[in-house]
Amino acid sequence: MMGRRSCFKICSVAAALLLAPGTAVAQEWWKDSFAMEGSSPCDNNDSRVTFTDKSVDMWEVGCTLDRVQNLRGLDAVVLDMTSSDDEQSVEKRRALLLKLPDNKILRYPEYQVLQRCSELEAKTSSQP
Numbered sequence: 001m002m003g004r005r006s007c008f009k010i011c012s013v014a015a016a017l018l019l020a021p022g023t024a025v026a027q028e029w030w031k032d033s034f035a036m037e038g039s040s041p042c043d044n045n046d047s048r049v050t051f052t053d054k055s056v057d058m059w060e061v062g063c064t065l066d067r068v069q070n071l072r073g074l075d076a077v078v079l080d081m082t083s084s085d086d087e088q089s090v091e092k093r094r095a096l097l098l099k100l101p102d103n104k105i106l107r108y109p110e111y112q113v114l115q116r117c118s119e120l121e122a123k124t125s126s127q128p
């Protein structure tokens with residue numbers, strides 16, 4: 001169950017996005033491969049998630065997108081999906097993706113900050 005502190009953080013992010021100047025429109029920013037912020041490169045990273053226009057692929061779980069809903073006035077999308085795992089159990093899921101100012105995304109309800117795999121790989125290749 002989500003604590004008050006986590007709820008406050010999520011509400012703070014949402015409020016900041018609502019009060020941001022200009023009108024943002026969700027576009028193709030969420031279609032890419034991501035992993036947990038600051039984690040190792042995406043190869044063999046179990047936090048890796050790949051979003052396409054038709055599917056969401058995670059470690060041992062694959063989902064088919066049933067509906068993508070852009071949130072008006074925000075760089076945010078709600079993904080309704082049907083997911084199945086290696087044991088063939090099927091469930092309906094919903095995720096909210098918020099684009100953060102630093103080109104990362106916040107995934108809810110997991111409350112994870114995800115970073116593009118290309119950025120994670122660039123950071124590790126630039127280190128000596």
